[in-house]
Amino acid sequence: MPIARAATARRAAVRLGAVALSGVLLAACGSGDSDGTSGSEDGKTTITVDLFGSFGYKEAGLYAEYEKLHPDVTIKQTDTEDEQDYWKSLQTRLAGGGGLADVQAVEVGRIASVTQQQADKFEDLRKYGADTLKGQFAEAKWSAATTEDGGVLGLGTDVGPEAMCYRADLLKQAGLPTDRAELAKKWATWEGYLALGKQYKAKAPAKSAWLDSVGSLFTIMIGQEEERYYDASGKLIYEDNPAVKAAWDTATEAAAAGLSAKLDQWSPHWNQAFAAGSFATIPCPAWMLGYIKGQAGEAGKGKWDIAKLPGGAGNWGGSYLSVPRAAKHKKEAYELIQWLxxxxxxxxxxxxxxxxxxxTGAIAKIADAKDPYFSNAPIGRIFGDAAKAAPVQVLGIHDKSVADQITNALSEVERKGTSPAEAWSNAKKGVANVTG
Known part of the structure; x- marks a missing residue:
């Protein structure tokens, strides 16, 4: 799941760029200023971190490394797999002022809402010295978390250049090519991707579909566009945007052709499907690699591979780490997110x-990276090229909520057999509700 604010007087939309180079209640977390007092019985300060999805800090050993460098600190993380559930819980806690972690994650599709509507709920990180870090980040990423008056409400974690992850073993069983360069040619367009999917379906291994869900197909396609749901003035344009219609039509075509495993992303059945071989391909932003590893497990190593995305480069996701004003250990929380x-x-x-x-300083360090789990795919080059080529996207204050309503409607199409016309009508009603 990269980033810059549109140059409008009201800043009603945020421009998400491609980096030119990209709930769980915490009962122990109260409010009040950081005073350096212990957050645990062993005399250490406990910094609480609340995330969604898979940020990978624990898995990559970063928490352990930080605790070793700071022996007076203990880090406790909670997380919610579904970002929609996480965001709803966070809104409840922000409204009440309690139950907040020292560090709260914010998905990029929500950052405009934070900077424009909830700035009073989060710390301006400049008071801890964040203004000295601006040169470390792409301007797009930095400015997206900056308020009209210059307040810095979050530090960027990652961006989401897109590729296509696939199970080479399943493609081989269906008599299809498995070489990443050859596949990239065959599915250079989304039409080619669906055509290959129909070939796969004809000879697919039992209980295996071409892709996980048509919602993920829509999301990855719309990530290739500059204007999606809002224009740069902040106007909601999704209904008349030809790019949204094209992505919707492609997704509903895939559903009609029976190419989807009909799995709601982040659901338990979706998680289990990675190991079960329930689908052969999945559109994957860079951050999904860690999620696939976690769900498919050691048995999936060497079965997965990565190829260039159909239709050109795009971006899906990317997040921020922020410190709520109600956090208990604000200074310590800032020091942690600065390091992470x-x-x-x-x-x-x-x-x-x-x-x-x-x-920007990290990108050169990973240009030669390969991933043994994904058949030694050159992930540094694949995602690096995608990050450089992805468009600058316009995001509005309800961008993520609009996207959720549309993908929910697509789930009706593939799982309930709802007609595309009726599902689109339902999506519009849902958007009207969430945008007011």
């Missing part, structure tokens, strides 16, 4: 988990 988002740690995280750096 520094070039050295971003480079380590990419090599271990695939999260593509938002730090």
């Amino acid at each position: 988002t520094a070039p050295e740690q971003q480079a380590k995280l990419f090599r271990a988990q695939g999260n593509f750096p938002s730090s």
